[in-house]
Amino acid sequence: MARRLSIVIIGSGNVATHLARRLDCVHLVKQVYSRHLMNAEKLASSLSDCQGIDNAGKIIKDADLYLISVSDDSISQIAPLLKDVDGVVAHTSGSVGIEVLADAGKAQGVFYPLQTFSKHAFVDVSKVPFFIEGSSNEVSRILADVARGISDKVYFADSSQRSTLHIAAVYGCNFVNHLLDISSGILAKAGYELEVLRPLLEVTLEKAMSMPPSLAQTGPAVRRDINVIKKHLSRVSGYDREVYEVMTKSIMERRND
Amino acid sequence: MARRLSIVIIGSGNVATHLARRLDCVHLVKQVYSRHLMNAEKLASSLSDCQGIDNAGKIIKDADLYLISVSDDSISQIAPLLKDVDGVVAHTSGSVGIEVLADAGKAQGVFYPLQTFSKHAFVDVSKVPFFIEGSSNEVSRILADVARGISDKVYFADSSQRSTLHIAAVYGCNFVNHLLDISSGILAKAGYELEVLRPLLEVTLEKAMSMPPSLAQTGPAVRRDINVIKKHLSRVSGYDREVYEVMTKSIMERRND
Numbered sequence: 001m002a003r004r005l006s007i008v009i010i011g012s013g014n015v016a017t018h019l020a021r022r023l024d025c026v027h028l029v030k031q032v033y034s035r036h037l038m039n040a041e042k043l044a045s046s047l048s049d050c051q052g053i054d055n056a057g058k059i060i061k062d063a064d065l066y067l068i069s070v071s072d073d074s075i076s077q078i079a080p081l082l083k084d085v086d087g088v089v090a091h092t093s094g095s096v097g098i099e100v101l102a103d104a105g106k107a108q109g110v111f112y113p114l115q116t117f118s119k120h121a122f123v124d125v126s127k128v129p130f131f132i133e134g135s136s137n138e139v140s141r142i143l144a145d146v147a148r149g150i151s152d153k154v155y156f157a158d159s160s161q162r163s164t165l166h167i168a169a170v171y172g173c174n175f176v177n178h179l180l181d182i183s184s185g186i187l188a189k190a191g192y193e194l195e196v197l198r199p200l201l202e203v204t205l206e207k208a209m210s211m212p213p214s215l216a217q218t219g220p221a222v223r224r225d226i227n228v229i230k231k232h233l234s235r236v237s238g239y240d241r242e243v244y245e246v247m248t249k250s251i252m253e254r255r256n257d
Numbered sequence: 258m259a260r261r262l263s264i265v266i267i268g269s270g271n272v273a274t275h276l277a278r279r280l281d282c283v284h285l286v287k288q289v290y291s292r293h294l295m296n297a298e299k300l301a302s303s304l305s306d307c308q309g310i311d312n313a314g315k316i317i318k319d320a321d322l323y324l325i326s327v328s329d330d331s332i333s334q335i336a337p338l339l340k341d342v343d344g345v346v347a348h349t350s351g352s353v354g355i356e357v358l359a360d361a362g363k364a365q366g367v368f369y370p371l372q373t374f375s376k377h378a379f380v381d382v383s384k385v386p387f388f389i390e391g392s393s394n395e396v397s398r399i400l401a402d403v404a405r406g407i408s409d410k411v412y413f414a415d416s417s418q419r420s421t422l423h424i425a426a427v428y429g430c431n432f433v434n435h436l437l438d439i440s441s442g443i444l445a446k447a448g449y450e451l452e453v454l455r456p457l458l459e460v461t462l463e464k465a466m467s468m469p470p471s472l473a474q475t476g477p478a479v480r481r482d483i484n485v486i487k488k489h490l491s492r493v494s495g496y497d498r499e500v501y502e503v504m505t506k507s508i509m510e511r512r513n514d
Contacts, residue, residue: 072485095477095485115457116475121464127456155453164447167489171497172440172454173461174476175504176433180462181470181511183429190421195466196412197429199384200372204430205437205458207378209451213438218373219431220352228329228352232424239507240428246503247432250496254438 005064005146006030006087010078012039014117015092016069019150022125023067024048026149033059056081063087065146066104067111072096079104088139094166097159098133109134109143112162113151114169125150131157131165182240214254221251262321262403263287263344267335269296271374272349273326276407279382280324281305283406290316313338320344322403323361324368329353336361345396351423354416355390366391366400369419370408371426382407388414388422439497471511478508 005027009020012034020029024047031051034040041052053059059066061084068078068091075091082089082104089105094112101108110133117123130147132154134140140156147154157165180201184194207216220228229248236244262284266277269291277286281304288308291297298309310316316323318341325335325348332348339346339361346362351369358365367390374380387404389411391397397413404411414422437458441451464473477485486505493501 116460129453161447168440168443170476171436173457175436177461177465177470177474178508179428179432180465183425184470186425190418196386200430201462203373204434208434208437213434213441217434219427239510242503243507246499250500251435253496
């Protein structure tokens, strides 16, 4: 079994909470730091032996790992607080480069879980893909070991690859959710819940995973069924209509490749 | 147990195949008609006691149900072939009205499964939502009974509601698949498979089902994180870029409601 590391968590939001609880099963989360003492103490109290603090001066210097899990814009404000620590300092953001941590600790890294975390929804962390970057091979190895301790899916990604992953996730998660939002609004007008689309969505997802999604494409756009497309466009308006038009053009264009 | 009905299937494509096999477990599919005898015979041979035919003159007149499962444009060509039959004539299309069948049989209906069927992928028909319309209450009842025999989810929908469902499915299935196609292309450039997004996609889907998707929306657009949006736009081009722009505007607009 791998050595139990001592970990300090910076942040008390959704990602910090899910990671802290999971990491505490394998390692020892010794401190949670947050600007709001109540939040720090609340998360700390759910861990095995952990102190919640809101005073950066109290952060211990000798932890093995400092995990910064705060909003993207705040990472650069946290880094200087960890100037003098001994361990590895890593952030958990998909869209921020490793260089923001240049002055923090002895070694730097990124520990990015490709998942959306909510306060109350259970997430099986063992199935979350983690993308690791380190300022040296040694750091990459340490962070990958930590990730493997809590997840079955651990990959390496430099800052450019991570940015690509983040863009792909915007299309594949944020934009997909928005399509479901539009779909849900259209269904509501006819008296149906989004739930009626669940079997279709599940098959759509499975198909896209088991064959190139371009081959799995169905519907009026890929059939170039102009009559149906016109009929649909006459029944949607505003941005829903713009989305319909651009997606349809994009599907048709893709087929011209 | 409901009476075993005699059924004639018109068509031998994916929908016809999946429905015929499932219906044959509960009722008796007596004939499969296709313009191509080989296709008709192939499907018929997978059923318990069924004849494959390509000659419309051979279609029996006394079946209880004639199910037309052909391409949308072909339904109007099939209807006259069923002018003199006794039973209920129903089509399985989401985007074609019931009136196309006006001259077929004694009674008409629609039997629309909201699912995407492929030749080789298994589909659990019992979980597929069926949407029923009948030219009379009696026909609606008959078709609903048939649907309940093979699926747990049976709804009624007139032609306008069905058209709405179809539009919702274009956003929620066809367009979602296209986003996964774009996502898959972006990931490939960084050396990743779409599979890395699976846990994220599954959670996205579950969230959208358990709360209004507008509340589940995450990502740079809903955060109005212009820096990240600009960075992303600088890294995508062509229609991928147009899709990014329109979806982002649409998400921002929705939040202004």
